[in-house]
Amino acid sequence: MTRTLMTTVAALALCGGAAAAQTVGFSQIGSESGWRAAETTLTRQQAEERGYQLQFSDAQQRQENQIAAIRSFVAQGVDAILLAPVVATGWDSVLEEAAEAEIPVVLLDRRVDSDESLYLTAVGSDLVHEGEVAGQWLVDQVAGEECRIVELQGTTGSSPAIDRKTGFETAIAGHDNLEIVRSQTADFTRARGKEVMESFLQAEGGGADICALYAHNDDMAVGAIQAIKEAGLAPGSDILVVSIDAVPDIFQAIAAGEANATVELTPNMAGPAFDALEAFWAEGTMPEKFIQTESRLYTQADDPQGEYDRRKDLGY
Amino acid sequence: MLLSIRSLTKVFPGTRALDDVDLDIAAGEVHALLGENGAGKSTLIKCLTGAYLRDGGTITLEGAPIDPRSTLQAQELGIGTVYQEVNLLPNLTVAQNLMFGREPRRFGLIDMRGMRSQARATLAQYGLSIDVDRDLGSYSVAIQQIVAIARAVEISGKVLILDEPTASLDAAEVAMVFDVVRGLRDRGMAIVFVSHFLDQVFDLADRVTILRNGRRVASQPIVGLSRMALVEQMLGRALEEVVASPAPEAEQAPAMLHFDGIGRAGVVAPFDLTVAAGEVVGLAGLLGSGRTETAEMLFGIRPAQTGTARDADGPLDLRHPRAAIAAGFGFAPEDRKTDGIVADLSIRENIILGLQARRGWARPIPRAEQNRLADDYIRQLDIRTSGREKPIGELSGGNQQKAVLARWLAMNPRFLILDEPTRGIDVGAHAEILRLIRTLTDKGLSLLLISSELDELVAVADRVIVLRDRAHVAQLTGAAVGADAIMHAIAGTGDAA
Amino acid sequence: MTVLSRIAPQLIVLAALIALVSVFYPGFLSIDIQNGRPVGPVIDILKRSAPVALLAVGMTLVIATRGIDLSVGTIMAICGAAAAWALTQGLGAGAAIALALTAGLAAGLWNGVLVAVVGIQPFVATLILMTMGRGVAQLITEGRILTFTDPGFGWVGSGVALGLPVPVWIWLATAIAVAVIMRRTALGLLVEAVGINRRAAHLAGVNATVLLIAVYIASGFCAALAGIVVTADIRGADANNAGLWLELDAILAVVIGGNSLLGGRFSVAASVLGALIIQTISAGILLAGFASEYNLIIKAGLVLIILVLQSPRIASEWRLWRDSHRAERGRT
Incomplete structure (x- = not known):
């Protein structure tokens, strides 16, 4: 967060009075999750801090709404368009229209199948890398001791579930002391996280045989923590808990010593996007086609209570 | 052969x-x-x-x-x-129905024109010239x-x-x-x-x-x-003929129910009707003349818009079936399957259904009482079944009709409307139901009997009201009740009025 | 037909499933006592069955009237959100439960009026609330998981009373109460009559309109209880996911319970057993440790086998075969 503030200041200093108030259109998918609500909040905050006019459009999960919004942005002659695409395909013609109007488009969070020349850049996280960070933390944490791991997967077949599983397995590969003994889907939800964890505890000697839990998102971890507590064990010490996303509730658990680590999927996609846009507006600098956001690891040493306070009003 | x-x-x-x-x-x-x-x-x-x-x-x-x-x-x-x-x-259209499964083909597709013309030609042989596309x-x-x-x-x-x-x-x-x-x-x-x-x-x-x-x-x-x-x-036995008992003179019994100017726009023209205790009033007329509509109006299914109903104690509320039931009315509808029986329920449950509905859900009829009622009526009405717990849908039409009658009799109504009670029933049951009607009225129950069978009306009705084109056009009483007279009134050629 | 012979097929299926799961997970029937609370797969299944069992109780009544209630999952989300909101506003657990139950009753009344008075087909009428209601729940939670710490409310979801988890008592009590009310009063008969032939029942003096509204209210109430249980369990109201697709599990439970979707004769006990069967399958899959890609296939396969074995066609074939067999033996 400090870093973000500093770049913001730097950016403001750089383009100070150079550019008049820029207008940016933002076509958001919707508000289906707390994370997306936070992304919207942070995008608004970033735009306000940089003095941009933000035209916000909520597509309510429908591509046709997003296409209509982009056409309207083009008609208004905005200076840039942010697009969080609801699906990967079907964007060619509307992106061409934006390109013809010489309006740069930055993709947030998800990618599209269109030709790279049709957008300026894409900002997003690397899901595999997130899993690797979580896995690496566990490798370092257990320091060579035997550790039987249970894994709560995301929705079967979804790309976060596949990639976060792959990344984690890559990180622990070659460490024979680490072994995933049970792995089941809990659909990214708190309720299923608790239910599936209960069955893991049943199946693994009441939990005595489990050393660590890896959950593909924080919500499942929060549910699992309750199951561990109800089984009479101490989450965070009897069973290590590492998960991904860094939503506010996991920081409460970390602060209480009930979870150990989380990997941030930052909802601040707009910050790097605006940085790239400013460089493009000022000097015509073409950014890389993919800007990877940082997958930062937070542990009990990283002021979890403070992180919770900073996040709790972002709309998670 | x-x-x-x-x-x-x-x-x-x-x-x-x-x-x-x-x-x-x-x-x-x-x-x-x-x-x-x-x-x-x-x-x-x-x-x-x-x-x-x-x-x-x-x-x-x-x-x-x-x-x-x-x-x-x-x-x-x-x-x-x-x-x-x-x-x-x-x-589906008439043509599609007629040619279904053997449609003429052209280039592998259904030849719509050919299908229509074939259908038209086929129906012409039956003297039917209709739009086969409807x-x-x-x-x-x-x-x-x-x-x-x-x-x-x-x-x-x-x-x-x-x-x-x-x-x-x-x-x-x-x-x-x-x-x-x-x-x-x-x-x-x-x-x-x-x-x-x-x-x-x-x-x-x-x-x-x-x-x-x-x-x-x-x-x-x-x-x-x-x-x-x-x-x-x-x-397999000689039919005891249902002979018309000498009709009691309607004037002698005091009127129990009065319907004054009762009617519903576009359904039944307003009419007056009085019914005495123990009287059988027949309703005659062609299909669509307003017979069933009259019954549905009196029972509150499609309630009257004009007129009043009253008995000796004052006006009656007949705005919906439950109100009519509370007034002591009962209605055995023409279409037993859709309006009468509850097919998957047992004979016992069908018989007690009306009584139970009137008592309210919170006061269930004790099972022993239910069994007694069901067995009583199965015996009295001679319902042919292997037992009271048999689903009523498995009975023959005549026995279903008797069970629906039993439902109403169990409620002890004073005025029962029977719409075509013998339709689709075999000859034996037919006679039994007519005999049953006789015994009921002897006990003081009043009946409104709708029937297409003139013989039936002549046999049991004390009075016959004839409908034509949704209006009451004639009333025949006592000795004037005869098949010929009714026929003339229906046709509008007689002088009965 | 006695109650036992009515639910015999479901009991047999459940016993067979338990035997099957025990093959893959030998300790399935073992129960330990930890910290004064019983722990074991069977206890978990009883507890985890609560939402679907509760929904199935209400759904049984609705289906008996030849209706369907697709909105129960959404009602769970609304009621959970309402309870969590009340708790975050500093109201006590009692007030939160009262508010959630009121919301469930109101949702049921809405469905009932649409079906019985306005005359919209049940599928469509409840589809309206199913799609619209989740938005209402999201408005209450503002799109996030609304968490709370009230231990009293949490006890409803994860507490233990008299040796069993509280949710088990809730669904047991609800199922028994509904079954007793239906069979000790005339409600069961009247509901069945309306479901089989609404017009004939109406003409016999049954107040079909009020009965229909009542069953949808009952379904809403059961959904509210289910919503309270899941919200209390995770100590948070998840408007996006609470009760998601559970209406389908509830309908499945009713069907596994041998109740006809065409209305009429119903058995609450059999529906609840249906819910236990579904949960036993899910738990068995988890305990056996199959890869999660196979979950749905295994579940669907088992459900298919159960439904095929229960189909009236198979049953009548079996009866014919048995009768002819007996007749032959009688002759020799």
């Missing part, structure tokens, strides 16, 4: 539904198949059409033995069937029935089985269908005709075969056969 059946036998667990039955049907004749419910008519037809596999006997068509194993196979052999409920698809369901049941016949004849062409084809038709429609059937007979088809309506049998059939308890009782030409003889053969 076109179709010969020899020693046909079909056994179900516990019963021999068909026992050594012979039947011969010649080309160019209408052969009526008669019998009470359970006599074996439908089993015989199902064996003929391949719906059942017979357990014994032979079937010969045009001299060659046949062995249909499905309706489809029977159709291909030349035996087509038309049922009481039209078994076509009401949301949905079948938009036509009257009679026309649907003729389309069904046409389809059966087109596909099969040798034997046509008509299973109660007229049960839901009015007199004019029946005549229309019969003309078509006679035309087919003259073209040399063999026609098997199953019906409960004796009049129609005498009207249409050339020969008649009577079944009783799965056995053939007689096969004979209809000419020279008396109605009584026929009925006696069906029942």
Whole structure:
């Protein structure tokens, strides 16, 4: 967060009075999750801090709404368009229209199948890398001791579930002391996280045989923590808990010593996007086609209570 | 003989539904198949059409033995069937229904123009010139029935089985269908005709075969056969004729119910009616003349918009069925299956349903009391069943009707409306129900009896009100109640008023 | 037909499933006592069955009237959200439960009026609330998981009373109460009559309109209880996911319970057993440790086998075979 503030200041200093108030259109998918609500909040905050006019459009999960919004942005002659695409395909013609109007488009969070020349850049996280960070933390944490791991997967077949599983397995590969003994889907939800964890505890000697839990998102971890507590064990010490996303509730658990680590999927996609846009507006600098956001690891040493306070009003 | 059946036998667990039955049907004749419910008519037809596999006997068509194993196979052999409920698809067009499964093709696709012209040509043979592009369901049941016949004849062409084809038709429609059937007979088809309506049998059939308890009782030409003889053969005993008891003079009994100027716009023109205790008021008229509508209005199903109803104690609320029931009314509707019975419930539950609804859900009738009521009425009304817990849907039509009557009698009403209580019921049950009506009124119950059978009205009604075109046009009382007088009033030619 | 012979097929299926799961997970029937609370797969199944069992109780009544209630999953989300909101506003557990139950009753009344008075087909009428209601729940939670710490409310979801988890008592009590009310009063008969032939029942003096509204209210109430249980369990209201697709599990439970979707005769006990069967399958899959890609296939396969074995066609074939067999033996 400090870093973000500093770049913001730097950016403001750089383009100070150079550019008049820029207008940016933002076509958001919707508000289906707390994370997306936070992304919207942070995008608004970033735009306000940089003095941009933000035209916000909520597509309510429908591509046709997003296409209509982009056409309207083009008609208004905005200076840039942010697009969080609801699906990967079907964007060619509307992106061409934006390109013809010489309006740069930055993709947030998800990618599209269109030709790279049709957008300026894409900002997003690397899901595999997130899993690797979580896995690496566990490798370092257990320091060579035997550790039987249970894994709560995301929705079967979804790309976060596949990639976060792959990344984690890559990180622990070659460490024979680490072994995933049970792995089941809990659909990214708190309720299923608790239910599936209960069955893991049943199946693994009441939990005595489990050393660590890896959950593909924080919500499942929060549910699992309750199951561990109800089984009479101490989450965070009897069973290590590492998960991904860094939503506010996991920081409460970390602060209480009930979870150990989380990997941030930052909802601040707009910050790097605006940085790239400013460089493009000022000097015509073409950014890389993919800007990877940082997958930062937070542990009990990283002021979890403070992180919770900073996040709790972002709309998670 | 076109179709010969020899020693046909079909056994179900516990019963021999068909026992050594012979039947011969010649080309160019209408052969009526008669019998009470359970006599074996439908089993015989199902064996003929391949719906059942017979357990014994032979079937010969045009001299060659046949062995249909499905309706489809029977159709291909030349035996087509038309049922009481039209078994076509009401949301397809007439042409599509007629040509379904054998549509003319052009380039592998359905040739719509060819289909229409073929359909039109086919129907023209039956004297029908209708728009074949309209949905079948938009036509009257009679026309649907003729389309069904046409389809059966087109596909099969040798034997046509008509299973109660007229049960839901009015007199004019029946005549229309019969003309078509006679035309087919003259073209040399063999026609098997199953019906409960004796009049129609005498009207249409050339020969008649009577079944009783799965056995053939007689096969004979209809000419020279008396109605009584026929009925006696069906029942196996002499029918106690329902004789009209001398009608009590209506004026003598004080009026119990008064309906003044009661009516509903576009349904029934306003009329006055009084009903005395123990009186039977008959309602006569053609289908659509407003008979059922009058009953539904009095029972609050489609409540009256004008007029008032009152008894000795004051005005009556008849705005919905529950209010009418509270006023002591009961209504046994014409269409038992959709409006009367609750098919999956037991006889016991059907009998106590009305009583229970009136008591309210919180005061259940004790089971012992339910059993007593059910057993009482099963005995009193002679409902033929293996037990009170049998689902009512498994009973024959007459026994279902008796159970619906029992439901109302259990509630002890003072005014009971019976809409066609004997429709579709076999002869034996018919007589029993008429006898029952007599005993009820002797106990002081008033009845409004709607019937298409004039003999029935004449036999039991003290007074007959005649409807024409949704208005009450005549009232016949006491000695004036006679079939001829009613007929004249219906037709509007008599001087009865 | 006695109650036992009515639910015999479901009991047999359940016993067979338990035997099957025990093959893959031998300790399935073992129960330990930890910290004064019983722990074991069977206890978990009883507890985890609570939402679907509760929904199935209400759904049984609705289906008996030839209706369907697709909105129960959404009602769970609304009621959970309402309870969580009340708790975050500082109201006590009692007030939160009262508010959630009121919301459930109101949702049921809405469905009932649409079906019985306005005359919209049940599928469509409840579809309206199913799609619209989740938005209402999201408005209450503002799109996030609304968490709370009230231990009293949490006890409803994860507490233990008299040796069993509280949710088990809730669904047991609800199922028994509904079954007793239906069979000790005339309600069961009247509901069945309306379901089989609404017009005939109406003409016999049954107040079909009020009965229909009542069953949808009952379904809403059961859904509210289910919503309270899941919200209390995770100590948070998840408007996006609470009760998601559970209406389908509830309908499945009713069907596995041998109740006809065409209305009429019903058995609450059999539906609840259906819910236990579904949960036993899910738990068995988890305990056996199959890869999660196979979960749905295994579940669907088992459900298919159960439904095929229960189909009226198979049953009548079996009866025919048995009767003819007996008849033959009788003859020799």
